[in-house]
Amino acid sequence: MMISPGAGHTYPMVPLGWALQLAGHEVLVASCGPGLLMGEAGVRCVDVAPGLSLTQMQGKLARHRPDVIARLNNDALDPDYHETIGMAVAGALRLQPDMVEAMIRTAEEWRPDVIVYSPLLTPALVAAAKLGIPAVRNEFGLVRTDDSPRLMREMHGELFEAHGVDLPEVTATIDITPPSMGVIEPDSWQMAAIPFNGGGVLPSDAYDYLVRAERDTPRVAVTFGSGPPPLETARVVRNIVAAAPDMDAEFVLAAPNVDLDDLGPLPRNVTTLGWAPLVSLMSRSSLVIHHGGPGSAFGAIMSGLPQIIPSFGGLGRPLIMDAVAGRGVGMAVPPEEVGRELLESVLADEKMRTAALEVREEIRGLPTPSDVVGRLGELVENSGGRAG
Structure with missing residues (x-):
């Protein structure tokens, strides 16, 4: 497996890593930074760029290509959104040649039978082409990267040329998007999303609050992902804290990446947990407010919860x-609209909750990661390789 160094890029691939190992296959993850969270989930990793994270890559890209960052931040208005993503990823990889070459070198040394990779990760395509093996893209879900091999071949052509290869002859795509929430390409392999937000020991105070504490009011979970929070996050948090005292609900701020010091003393019905596994929090909540990451969106759906996404760029x-x-499983609203009126409206919206439960059942009916492992074996066998 080759994974971009971001937690949000890593977690969607954990269930497939588990399934491959349970089927007796040997798995190695080539990544760095947060990509090595796969190791905490029980999958062997190699660090191809010690200390490097997706956040650092984005920062370097912002310094060298502010024009690309500007396009990303206005992507809701960009008719060439897919191309903008490809440009950003190719640019970020171009600024990290050591990581790119280390990924390719690791594949050449380990000689896998197939490479499963996170979207738009060009080194995986180059390595698969050099080894003559299939390259299988594991989509994040909800975020489409259709025809990304062709796009990355165009955007990052010098890397293919430097290694003397073109695109791999055999490619495939794993898509965890529920059919009712997006267009599924006919040749994609569908797979059920299994939310994973990290393992480890749940702090005792978090356990007491999430599991033992009795409650008779709705709980609103607030989280803004694992990376740097969007620029308007502080405004949203202030609005939520201001609305809380007048609401018959409790609020949980699971946002360790957000500075809360400027808020002063918090209302009695607002609790901060710092880090907490989202699945533990969402399973005991009534509503989720989040930054718009696919992991958070899927976590809310699999918990049968409505969700509010401030329209961050x-x-x-x-x-x-x-x-x-x-x-209809949630709402996307301007950050300034997140307040008491909106919160009470969504908490009372049974139609939205029903839609989330419907999608949860839809996901449960999709092929499992174990089913996809079987298809990977067939792909390797039909391409002249071996599975093992």
Whole structure:
């Protein structure tokens, strides 16, 4: 497996890593930074760029290509959104040649039978082509990267040429998007999303609050992902804290990446947990407010919860907001509209909750990661390789 160094890029691939190992296959993950979270989930990793994270890659891209960042931040208005994503990823990889070459070198040394990779990760395509093996893209879900091999071949052509290869002869795509929330390409392999937000020991105070504490009011979970929060996050949090005292609900801020010091003393019905596994929090909540990441969106759906997404700009978020709002499982609103009126309206919206439960059942009926492992074996066998 080759994974971009971001938690949101890593977690969707954990269930397939588990399934491959349970089927007796040997798995190695080539990544760095947050991509090595696969190791905490029990999958062997190799660090191809010690200390490097997706956040650092984005920062370097912003310094060298502010024009690309500007396009991403206005992507809701960009008719060439897919091309904008490809341009950003190719640019970020071009600024990290050591990581790119280390990924390719790791594949050449380990000689796998197939490479499963996170979307738009060009080194995986180059390595698969050099080894003559299939390359299988594991989509994030809700964020489409249709025909990304062709796009990355165009955007990152010098890397293919430097290694003397073209695109791999055999490619496939794993898509975890529920059919009712997006267009599924006919040749994609559908797979059920299994939310994973990290393992480890749940702090005792978090456990007491989430599991033992009795409650008779709705709970609103607030989270803004694992990376740097969007620029308008502080405004949203202030609005939520201001609305809380007048609401018959409790609020949980699971946002360790958000500075809460300027808020002063919090209302009695607002609790901060810092880090907490989202699945633990969402399973005992009534509503989720989040930054628009696919992991958070899927976590809310699999918990049968409505969700509110402030319309932050940034990579992929407009696509996720469109999918969530279009299916009726949540709302995407301007950050300034997150307040008491909106919160009470969504908490009372049974239609939205029903839609989330419908999609949850839809996901449960999709092929499992174990089913996809079987298809990977067939792909390797039919391409002249071996599975093992």
